[in-house]
Amino acid sequence: MKTMPTPLRNKIAAASASALLLLGLGFPAAAQTTSPAQPPAGSVPIATPTGPLSLQQAVDYALQNNLNVRQSQLSAELTDATLRLSRGALLPTANANASQSWNYGTSINPLTNVFQNLTTRSNNFSASTQVTLFSGFQLRNAIKRNTLDYQASLGDIEEARNNLSLNVASVFLQYVLAQELTRTNEIRLNSTRQQVERTEKLLKAGSVAESNLLDIQAQQATDELNLITSQNQRDLYRLQLAQLMNLDAAATNALTIVTPDLPDPDEQTVFNEDPNATFQTALGLQPQVRAADLRVQSSSRNVEVARGAYYPRLTFGAGIFTGYSSARITPIATGDSISGQPVPVFQRDPITGAYGRTNYAVLTPKQAVYEQLPSAFRNQIKDNLGKQLQFNLSIPILNGFQARTNVQRAQIGVKQAELRAEQTRLTLRQNIQQAYADALAAQRKYAASKRQAESLGAAYRNAEIRFNNGLLNGTEFNIAKNNLTAAESSMIQAKYEFIFRRKVLDFYQGKPLAL
Numbered sequence: 001m002k003t004m005p006t007p008l009r010n011k012i013a014a015a016s017a018s019a020l021l022l023l024g025l026g027f028p029a030a031a032q033t034t035s036p037a038q039p040p041a042g043s044v045p046i047a048t049p050t051g052p053l054s055l056q057q058a059v060d061y062a063l064q065n066n067l068n069v070r071q072s073q074l075s076a077e078l079t080d081a082t083l084r085l086s087r088g089a090l091l092p093t094a095n096a097n098a099s100q101s102w103n104y105g106t107s108i109n110p111l112t113n114v115f116q117n118l119t120t121r122s123n124n125f126s127a128s129t130q131v132t133l134f135s136g137f138q139l140r141n142a143i144k145r146n147t148l149d150y151q152a153s154l155g156d157i158e159e160a161r162n163n164l165s166l167n168v169a170s171v172f173l174q175y176v177l178a179q180e181l182t183r184t185n186e187i188r189l190n191s192t193r194q195q196v197e198r199t200e201k202l203l204k205a206g207s208v209a210e211s212n213l214l215d216i217q218a219q220q221a222t223d224e225l226n227l228i229t230s231q232n233q234r235d236l237y238r239l240q241l242a243q244l245m246n247l248d249a250a251a252t253n254a255l256t257i258v259t260p261d262l263p264d265p266d267e268q269t270v271f272n273e274d275p276n277a278t279f280q281t282a283l284g285l286q287p288q289v290r291a292a293d294l295r296v297q298s299s300s301r302n303v304e305v306a307r308g309a310y311y312p313r314l315t316f317g318a319g320i321f322t323g324y325s326s327a328r329i330t331p332i333a334t335g336d337s338i339s340g341q342p343v344p345v346f347q348r349d350p351i352t353g354a355y356g357r358t359n360y361a362v363l364t365p366k367q368a369v370y371e372q373l374p375s376a377f378r379n380q381i382k383d384n385l386g387k388q389l390q391f392n393l394s395i396p397i398l399n400g401f402q403a404r405t406n407v408q409r410a411q412i413g414v415k416q417a418e419l420r421a422e423q424t425r426l427t428l429r430q431n432i433q434q435a436y437a438d439a440l441a442a443q444r445k446y447a448a449s450k451r452q453a454e455s456l457g458a459a460y461r462n463a464e465i466r467f468n469n470g471l472l473n474g475t476e477f478n479i480a481k482n483n484l485t486a487a488e489s490s491m492i493q494a495k496y497e498f499i500f501r502r503k504v505l506d507f508y509q510g511k512p513l514a515l
Helices: 009-023 055-065 067-088 138-204 210-245 249-253 275-283 287-310 377-383 402-468 474-508
Strands: 093-103 106-108 115-117 120-134 313-325 329-338 342-348 355-363 367-374 386-394
Touching (some): 055 067, 138 210, 138 287, 138 402, 138 474, 210 249, 275 474, 287 402, 402 474
Antiparallel strands (some): 093 120, 106 115, 120 313, 329 367
């Protein structure tokens, strides 16, 4: 990589503004949301990286540990749970119930339905099932809608990963830029210090005026301030990179990166890509476009779900129940019997036709003895068993225009989703056009700044010779030096802005973010 002299404080501030511009391309850090290929959001993060990190390593680690990305995966898992719930609505419901109660004083026996004044224990057991046979296709349309929502949430994960990758790439390049500015500031400060030493010697020899020394010392103070400012910018970008990667304090302090060897913009071919062609390619690749289209389809399905309320609803249910009561009694034979009793025999008089008692008698059979005892639990469960089958038809007639209002709201939701999808495409087009314009401007700016720096470099070297020979005062020498510094700072900024904008356009075309 080429090493450039240090910029002035105002140019470093411009570099900071340029960094904010790069970060504001349309990929806010707050919008970060994980790919289905990533582990669950609650999984243990990968080990803290050691040693200098390349851009790809920084991106990979950030994708694994960034909290916003992991939160987006949890959102997708919630959407998946909603989809599973809607699929389960097609299955029959089945429930079993059991209860035990004690009744004191006067109460109604739940099995005999008779008032009694006893302390009784009763048990009730039941099981029921129900299935929806027809509901205006609401259940099936809800499944289709939730499937589209889940697919859209997967697109949100990809979008969040892309946003995070671009944010990491932007901060990474700004970190590299700040490092280069720091190195050039150090070189410039060392050069100024040497100039101060020479001027002090010339002043002692009487070759220059004291004002020359004061001017060059003032320039040294300015260069020291520039160095501190660039170091602060470097530390700030390192902190931002660590925050995107979710590093702890110790790992943040130890964070270093691999400085890539980046070609200068004038070493590449003239930037002449077609932004419209890039936009057409991006339409088929960018997940936010796909997610927006899926949500339009989901809104259309939501209309069908709302219209299903116009149709009758038919359900089928079945149940079985039984119970036990301690108050229920049953006559049970004790095994004892009562002896037979004599029964007199009557005979009809054939003359008078009247019946008269004879001297004869017959003995009746023995009679079993019964005792009133509580009915056994098993017998009651068997005897009290009941079954039920039921069809239920519900026909909507008037419900306060709720169904009609819900349909209208769903139709408005479709229009809103269509507008959001159109806005997504518009934003994508604008981002691509802006990135193309910025890349082209940065390449042109770099070429102009390079020519300017070469001219001002020659002027600075001439001014330095004249200053050392006492033919130029310190103010004019500092002006020549600061002009060169400003031109070189502008050239460095243009270089990194071109690189980032070019990478953004490559990213929209499906190319990996690699330096």
